[in-house]
Amino acid sequence: MEIRERILQAATRLMAEKGYDGTSLAAVATSVGIKKPSLLYHFDSKPRLRKAVLEQLLSRWNDVLPRLLMASAQTGLNKFDAVMQELLSFFADDPDRARLLLREMLDRPGEIEQALRAFGRPWVEVVSEYIRKGQESGQILKSVDPEAYILHVSSLALATVSSVHGTQGLLDNGGELSPLERALGEVARIARTSLFDAGYLAHRQKELGDLD
Amino acid sequence: MEIRERILQAATRLMAEKGYDGTSLAAVATSVGIKKPSLLYHFDSKPRLRKAVLEQLLSRWNDVLPRLLMASAQTGLNKFDAVMQELLSFFADDPDRARLLLREMLDRPGEIEQALRAFGRPWVEVVSEYIRKGQESGQILKSVDPEAYILHVSSLALATVSSVHGTQGLLDNGGELSPLERALGEVARIARTSLFDAGYLAHRQKELGDLD
DNA sequence: CCTACCGATCGGTAGG
DNA sequence: CCTACCGATCGGTAGG
Secondary structure, three states: OOHHHHHHHHHHHHHHHHOOOOOOHHHHHHHOOOOHHHHHHHOOOHHHHHHHHHHHHHHHHHHHHHHHHHHOOOOHHHHHHHHHHHHHHHHHOOHHHHHHHHHHHHHOHHHHHHHHHHHHHHHHHHHHHHHHHHHHHOOEOOOOOHHHHHHHHHHHHHHHHHHHHHHHHHOOOOOOOOHHHHHHHHHHHHHHHOOEOHHHHHHOHHHHHHHO | OOHHHHHHHHHHHHHHHHOOOOOOHHHHHHHOOOOHHHHHHHOOOHHHHHHHHHHHHHHHHHHHHHHHHHHOOOOHHHHHHHHHHHHHHHHHOOHHHHHHHHHHHHHOHHHHHHHHHHHHHHHHHHHHHHHHHHHHHOOEOOOOOHHHHHHHHHHHHHHHHHHHHHHHHHOOOOOOOOHHHHHHHHHHHHHHHOOEOHHHHHHOHHHHHHHO
């Protein structure tokens, strides 16, 4: 693997775990087996390293988009479940993504807003268009505010994946599912129930028994 | 106001905004008009200052508990709305609470879990008992996992209040509500809809028209 | 409550 | 890719 990628990978992990201010360039360098001045040859300042880490993370989101467009071929509840699955998997596949984005939202709300707007806008527009159509046909609750709904489901997914390690002790965890599986299942349920008309949901209930 | 309280207040604000590692003792001291060694007389190390900040924040939660017990006199949906109102107000009244707790969950998942267990356990048990009773009487959906549900609604409230500043630009904001009001209204709606049986909700719908 | 000071660590540079 | 080094800032102490 290229040294540049290895630096980015180590920086992502450390910044997700300790935060930007809690991560020294020396610590990143050591964890890939080089010294700090060598790292500064590849990324010529700490802010630029942060920027590169964030850009790589967000660019991965673009890999998800093609699968989302495929999901667009489906309709109603199936389409919704496919889209939710992609959103949750994106963070569950690598919890560092959730923790790093959450930290950036806290550290630099202005800058991260711009980045999320650029990378998230197309997705938000597709999904809210879908919600509006569902509201017209009666499948989706009229009381849902599309943009706010998407934002909150995303926030919930972010916070859930980030905090499962820290708060799983509050749960009894007596069941057979892992804490993360249990948490994501509940997130999916909350998202589905608060979006669709209950009559429509009950009508389609058999199709998603394994998701409850 | 006592100097000790003024230090705690300044430390809370700075640590919520910049994080623990991003907040120097000198910065806290300066913002209350003293020098660093004077601050270290009142809190004899930085970790102890952090601990005091967190304890004061959590102790405020105890102020909420009496009102929650009063709300217990009510039943069904009214009780739920009262409890949600207290939870959302706790964070909305001072967004630093949400941001600081979220940062602590990211920085020290183990320690914060202990603290939340001590301060949140009684509340979690009361609410989950309420949910279980509602499930028996059919008002609350059988598919709800009580502990997981509470944890996720709390996470959603935390993340929502913390991130409203950073992400409000993703919303059109064409309405008459402030971004925070709009966000909290959607959180309350998501929480209510994903908890109660739809038939029960429809039956009681008139009573909460102003919450939609 | 202060000034003066400590060793350690920070991001970054010089130079090879 | 390295060693050696820079000024600035960190948390904390001595002493009054």
